[in-house]
Amino acid sequence: MRGEKRTRTRREKALRRLAAVVALAAVLALLEGYCFLPSQAVRNVEENAHTGPTELVADLGGLGLKETGWSRVYLSANDNAMLITLSRFSALYGWSDYGMGALDCSEDASFHVSTYSMSKLRAGDDNWKWYIFGRVDDPAGETVSVRTCLMETGESIGEAVVIPRSDWLVHKGRSYFITEMPRYDREEYGWLRVDAELLDGAGETLAREENVQGWSTGLG
Amino acid sequence: MADFFDRVLSQLRYATNGEKESIRAELEGHVQDHAEALERAGCDRETAREQAVEAMGDPEAIGRALSREYTRFWLVLSRAAAAALALLCLMAVMTMPTGLLYRIYSNLSARLDPGRQGEGNRDLTGLVVAQVDVRAEVGNDILRVYQTAYDPAEKEATVWVCNYDQRPFGIASHLLYNMVRAGSWGGGGGGNSGAYYWRFDEIPLEPGQDSVTLEYHQYGVDVSLEVPIAREVAE
Numbered sequence: 001m002r003g004e005k006r007t008r009t010r011r012e013k014a015l016r017r018l019a020a021v022v023a024l025a026a027v028l029a030l031l032e033g034y035c036f037l038p039s040q041a042v043r044n045v046e047e048n049a050h051t052g053p054t055e056l057v058a059d060l061g062g063l064g065l066k067e068t069g070w071s072r073v074y075l076s077a078n079d080n081a082m083l084i085t086l087s088r089f090s091a092l093y094g095w096s097d098y099g100m101g102a103l104d105c106s107e108d109a110s111f112h113v114s115t116y117s118m119s120k121l122r123a124g125d126d127n128w129k130w131y132i133f134g135r136v137d138d139p140a141g142e143t144v145s146v147r148t149c150l151m152e153t154g155e156s157i158g159e160a161v162v163i164p165r166s167d168w169l170v171h172k173g174r175s176y177f178i179t180e181m182p183r184y185d186r187e188e189y190g191w192l193r194v195d196a197e198l199l200d201g202a203g204e205t206l207a208r209e210e211n212v213q214g215w216s217t218g219l220g
Numbered sequence: 221m222a223d224f225f226d227r228v229l230s231q232l233r234y235a236t237n238g239e240k241e242s243i244r245a246e247l248e249g250h251v252q253d254h255a256e257a258l259e260r261a262g263c264d265r266e267t268a269r270e271q272a273v274e275a276m277g278d279p280e281a282i283g284r285a286l287s288r289e290y291t292r293f294w295l296v297l298s299r300a301a302a303a304a305l306a307l308l309c310l311m312a313v314m315t316m317p318t319g320l321l322y323r324i325y326s327n328l329s330a331r332l333d334p335g336r337q338g339e340g341n342r343d344l345t346g347l348v349v350a351q352v353d354v355r356a357e358v359g360n361d362i363l364r365v366y367q368t369a370y371d372p373a374e375k376e377a378t379v380w381v382c383n384y385d386q387r388p389f390g391i392a393s394h395l396l397y398n399m400v401r402a403g404s405w406g407g408g409g410g411g412n413s414g415a416y417y418w419r420f421d422e423i424p425l426e427p428g429q430d431s432v433t434l435e436y437h438q439y440g441v442d443v444s445l446e447v448p449i450a451r452e453v454a455e
Contacts, residue, residue, distance in 0.1 A: 014294045017301035024308045031320050031389045034311055047391040050359040051439045080440035092314055106440035
């Protein structure tokens with residue numbers, strides 16, 4: 001009988017401590033004082049960008065850049081917006097939003113497109129990533145073609161990046177795309193811009209956007 | 221008798237020293253109670269204690285039975301929970317004063333007295349300045365105009381704006397000042413995750429126009445906030 005009491009005491013002690021851990025963690029998470037999950041950073045980005053709640057479309061995995069520690073990149077969306085969130089872990093603050101890209105998709109258009117670049121400063125020229133992302137609303141669209149051009153003349157550099165429908169991500173009936181872009185040396189080419197086209201099955205242009213606007217994050 | 225207790229306790233692999241002491245005291249209590257009962261029944265003290273110990277049974281068997289009650293699982297869980305609790309407390313102490321508490325303070329300041337922390341670099345000489353309180357919901361945030369000024373010479377208005385989350389501990393958007401339109405951006409854009417402050421300058425006013433409109437059209441949300449502009453100093 002007394003043995004049972006001792007066992008219960010040990011178990012109760014553990015459970016009491018565990019309950020305190022869960023309660024404190026819940027309070028910290030509720031008050032947004034500490035992000036325990038990398039996806040919590042998406043909530044912060046939604047608050048900052050004012051997009052309203054978004055749903056995860058793709059987890060692009062770790063950043064994979066040198067000297068950036070634990071990181072995750074998420075693509076999330078709702079009917080009116082797309083978000084890229086760069087979530088990075090630090091022991092003090094947990095998973096924080098270190099960078100973001102946002103795209104307003106609320107206006108009627110065949111497609112919406114933006115870019116997002118991430119670079120680790122002071123870690124070498126190759127230590128960066130550049131994404132192009134967007135949403136296709138025209139059901140006739142079959143391919144997104146993206147070219148990097150000289151800013152002034154519009155002359156293409158290198159091969160166009162082609163994103164066929166088979167590479168798009170479908171979430172709740174909407175078609176999203178995201179892919180990495182090749183990098184060109186600005187010192188060699190000068191100012192560059194990105195032009196994007198939506199093509200139908202016959203290769204005809206349905207819509208075109210020149211000088212696609214984008215976001216960038218430099219990681220210190 | 222000490223040997224009996226040592227043999228019991230030697231079977232407890234995962235009991236802590238404190239728990240072993242507690243078990244020893246409890247077993248001693250049992251033996252003592254039984255010995256006293258035997259003494260009252262007429263046994264001498266020495267015999268009573270010997271019989272009481274003997275009545276306890278095989279010390280190794282007792283120890284093995286007790287050991288099953290003191291599993292490693294709860295010990296590890298308890299210690300892991302204690303370590304996690306200590307770590308969380310440390311995180312809370314480290315992050316709350318500079319993060320959460322400062323955010324709440326900034327949020328409440330923007331609600332109660334935005335002029336105190338707001339953008340204040342503009343020279344107000346010769347302007348008709350008025351305190352106003354015009355608010356609109358923009359997503360989770362409140363967009364608030366808390367001061368206006370009219371420049372009679374240039375016939376232009378200036379408005380001072382801040383935004384804060386609807387929840388006191390919520391995050392204020394640091395991008396909103398880039399998305400609201402009215403005249404030209406005049407300065408600010410500073411603050412913290414509790415509230416941001418900025419102003420719009422050089423908003424032209426036509427004759428008879430006594431208000432300006434702040435526009436927000438983004439991500440499917442459309443907000444127009446009409447702000448009265450005082451052209452004369454109120455009596």
